[in-house]
Amino acid sequence: xxxSYVAVGDSFTEGVGDPGPDGAFVGWxxxxxxxxxxxxxxxxxxxxxxxxxxxxxxxxxxxxxxxAMALKPDLVSFCAGGNDIIRPGTDPDxxxxxxxxxxxxxxxxxxxxxxxxxxxxRGVPVLKHLRGKIATYNGHVRAIADRxxxxxxxxxSLKTVQDxxxxxxxxxxxxxxxxxxVALRAGQVLGLPVPAxxxxxxxxxxxxxxxxxRRDDVHWxxxxxxxxxxxxxxxxxxxxxxxxxxxxxxxxxxxxxSKVA
Numbered sequence: 001x002x003x004s005y006v007a008v009g010d011s012f013t014e015g016v017g018d019p020g021p022d023g024a025f026v027g028w029x030x031x032x033x034x035x036x037x038x039x040x041x042x043x044x045x046x047x048x049x050x051x052x053x054x055x056x057x058x059x060x061x062x063x064x065x066x067x068a069m070a071l072k073p074d075l076v077s078f079c080a081g082g083n084d085i086i087r088p089g090t091d092p093d094x095x096x097x098x099x100x101x102x103x104x105x106x107x108x109x110x111x112x113x114x115x116x117x118x119x120x121x122r123g124v125p126v127l128k129h130l131r132g133k134i135a136t137y138n139g140h141v142r143a144i145a146d147r148x149x150x151x152x153x154x155x156x157s158l159k160t161v162q163d164x165x166x167x168x169x170x171x172x173x174x175x176x177x178x179x180x181x182v183a184l185r186a187g188q189v190l191g192l193p194v195p196a197x198x199x200x201x202x203x204x205x206x207x208x209x210x211x212x213x214r215r216d217d218v219h220w221x222x223x224x225x226x227x228x229x230x231x232x233x234x235x236x237x238x239x240x241x242x243x244x245x246x247x248x249x250x251x252x253x254x255x256x257x258s259k260v261a
Contacts, residue, residue, distance in 0.1 A: 002036050002074045002111075002190075004046040008064045009079035009116075011053035011238070014245070017168030018179040020256035024245075028174070029077060030253045031183035035192055036075070037250035046073070048247045054239035057081045057095060061102045064244070069109045076106050077153070077186070079116035085130065085137050092133055096140030100147075107148050114189065115145050116153040123162055124171060125217075126225065151189050158185055163202045170224040176260070 007013050007029035015027015029049055037045040048071060050064040060080045068076050080102070084095045106113045117138040121127040127134075138156055145152045158181065160166065166178035174182065184198035231238065 001039060003040060003044060004071065004073040005033055005036055005048075005075045005077070006068045006071050006073040006110075007033075007047075007049045007051055007077050008060060008068050008106075009051040009077070010055045010060065010083055011051075011173060012082070012116075013051035013077065013079050014049070014053050014242075015051075015179060016053050017170070017173035018176040019260070021259040022256070026176070026179070026253065026256060028179040028182035028186065030245075030248065031180055031257065032077075032186045033248070034250050034253050034257075035183065035187045035194065039192065045250060046071075046247070047250060048073075049245040051079075052239045052242050052244050054083065054237035054242075055080075057084050057098055057102075061098070065102055065105060069105065072109045074111040075114065075190075076110040076112070077114045077116065078103065078106060079153075081137060081141075082118055082134075085118065085133055086127060092137040092140065096137060096144065099141065100144045103144055103148055103150065107150070112151065112190075113148070114151045114153055114186070115141055117141050117156050119155045119158075119161065123164075125220075126172070126228075153182070153186050153189050155182065155185075158182065158198060160199055160202065165202060165205075169220070170228075171220060172224070172228075 013027065013029045015025035015030060018026045020026045029051065033047040037047070050067055052063075055063070057080045081095050081099050084090050085092055103113060103115065118134040121131050121134060135156070142152055144150070155161070160181055161174065161178050166175055166181065167173070168175050181198040184194045184196055187194040188198070
């Protein structure tokens with residue numbers, strides 16, 4: 001029975017793409033925390049989300065890992081390195097070595113450390129050419145998990161998030177439904193009963209013509225791709241002025257989710 005959970009990571013774990021009624025993000029980790037809290041007596045569960053969008057592995061290790069270790073939780077979810085991998089010239093083997101050192105530190109104090117693979121990016125316009133690099137990193141993550149007895153939240157194998165409805169308009173972050181499916185899969189990884197099947201097929205989509213697809217692509221490029229490239233060229237991060245959510249109440253998360261459901 002997990003009584004405390006700390007989420008460590010970047011935009012994926014912060015929940016970007018899954019806004020609550022106040023505009024602040026919810027995300028898979030918050031939704032997963034609710035699943036965990038429902039297994040405990042009321043008020044007998046602690047949850048802290050330390051994730052901040054745009055952070056690189058070394059930033060996560062420097063800023064978030066010590067805070068997570070100080071809390072000595074029953075469970076840590078550790079998702080990091082994705083922003084490093086998509087940068088030109090990075091070596092997935094070297095990133096994995098740094099990732100492993102962080103896992104070793106976390107396993108010294110946490111009851112369980114759950115690690116996360118990257119998504120299959122074959123359908124993501126900006127990232128599909130990095131598919132092989134991401135697959136290499138994923139292989140390292142799984143090997144590290146084997147060495148230290150870490151459960152693996154394998155996002156590459158979650159085929160239902162290949163549907164475009166699982167993604168936000170920026171095509172880089174999950175939608176609310178995508179985050180929900182990841183939370184359900186995380187529950188399955190830890191052997192929890194979950195209220196729905198994350199692999200449940202999506203309803204059929206109406207056919208889209210070539211003109212409609214092209215119009216969507218132009219809108220996406222103008223609204224998301226150009227600003228993203230601009231930040232990269234200026235050396236800016238989307239998380240430069242963002243603070244972590246910190247300690248959250250599962251009851252408050254439930255209330256926020258219900259208001260947008």
